[in-house]
Amino acid sequence: MSALTFERLGKSYGDATVVQDVSLAIKEGEFVSLLGPSGCGKTTILRMVAGLVTPSRGRILIGSDDVTALPPNKRGLGLVFQSYALFPHLTVYENVAFGLRRRKVAGAELEKRVKEALAMVRLGAFGERYPRQLSGGQQQRVAIARALAPHPRVLLFDEPLSNLDAQLRDEMQIELKRLQRGLGITTLFVTHDQGEALSMSDRVGVMAKGVMQQFATPEDIYHRPATGFVASFIGKPNRLTGSVALRNGAGGTLSLGGGLKLPASLIDQPEGAKVDIVIRQEAIRLHRDGTETGALAGTIALRSFSGARVQYVVKLAEQVELVAEAPSSGPDSELAIGSSVALAIDPASVFAMSAEGTAA
């Protein structure tokens, strides 16, 4: 049985449809992310689950209970807000105790569970403080402890890490994941950060303009994107325009302009169709002076060092440039601008999308 189920869930504000018929089932103990650009309806979905927004269509089930019409206080969920939303007038201890008191937990049991929750987020010594006396990361952990303390059936997160600086964010990702694994609590996590979604989740739902594009494991999302949107949203994509030169089974050859040809293992469009071509930077292998067969030849136009990796802008032909990566300490880490290189591109990482404005 699923822990959380959406059945054709939808939300409209007047004429504007913000969430369109989203159906999915989250398994007990699973960590699921909703990933998409800002404004695609992620928060709206989360707030519908929490009971803070009334759905226009469809149903929400927790376990086998239809909760679509229940008010938020009857749903038994834990919600962690992007803004933390701690009670500023209560101490950390009282913030965490809030949900427990609502469930009539009192006395020694209350104290035990508050301490337990604070210990889980390593804030055991901070009970007497007020939220304003804590750093952003600590406030976030209080918010998590507060949501966890009443043992919710499902835990909901709305971009909980986006207000933290990069290093803290990485730490919190791991900490959160460990916590979730340890407790085995079903989790729905909303984010616009693909790294976060891919690294933390058992499954990821990619959304665009209120429509669920693909709901699958991180590996499938990355390697087998279901739609052009997913292909161009995930990873670090190069975007080029071109057309389908040849169809051959499921795949074929794409024409890049400047007379360049590129094989792709999956093409949906017919021969001759204009397409947008997405090639992931990390799927391009770059070599000094190509002798490899099937490789594209080009010259280095720009080099940029970013720590573990080096990015090169490679010019293949007039108006055709690709960004490719290499490890920053290998043989290909110090190519000079103007040197000629060969690019080997995995056909499975080349995606053709119907060009904007043309029919698929």
Place this chain on the structure above:
Amino acid sequence: MIAPRHGLMLIAPLALVLAGFFLVPVLMMLPTSFAEYVPGAGLAKGVWTLENYTRIVTDDYYREVIWRTLGLGLFVTLACLVMGYPLAYLIARGPERWRVPLILLVIFPMMLNLVVRSFGWIALLANRGLVNNLLIDLGLISAPLKLMFNLTGLMIGLTHIYLPFMVLMLVAAIRNVPRDVESAAATLGSSRLHVFTSVTLPLSAPGILAGSILVFVLTISALVTPRMLGGPTYKVMATLIYDEFMQLLDWPSGSALSFALTFMAIGVIWLSSRLTKRWAGMA
């Protein structure tokens, strides 16, 4: 951030005006309050006395006026709070398109002259006023209710006049309460009523405090309305002070009463700030 030196410069014009036209005259009244008043002659030269102050606490009549003033301030503040909060909540949280019309309605009475509004209440509350006439005509009462020249009349009039101040303060405070924090309480199991009492109300405490202090201070120092609705005999401190100065020409006594009123106001403000802070966890 503004450096302290620049901060001083920013408030300098206001500080100068206040010092010159407010603080200095007030301080000039201080010696007067310790002077002795000789009926018919004015201030006795070179005689200093505490009599003007001791009389305020020992004289039954003064004591009665002081309690009446404090009671009036308290009642009016509470009445404004109880009636103003629901309205402020509606303005702050109700449909967007109602907001401006409702605020205009709240502000509208403030555009009418105070004397005119007080006369309006006389027409309504007098023995042969609209309210009494209506009740008698309906047969609900046989003799007119005493609605003027007493606490009831002053309360009604002053509550009406100071309600807008309270509402405007509360609207600002309620709009400042983060909705996410209320939503958080709801997901943690709070009913709508509990969300209100445990989150919205304490988080709007700064507005409740500011509005209450404002209304309280305005009420205990109000002159025109108490004079008109209280008549020459039912006095509060402001009207008493006015009469001491202008009718009896007893400046020492009037000055002492003025300072007493000021210290009462400061005392009440201090006490209520402390209580509110403790209640709303702002300590």
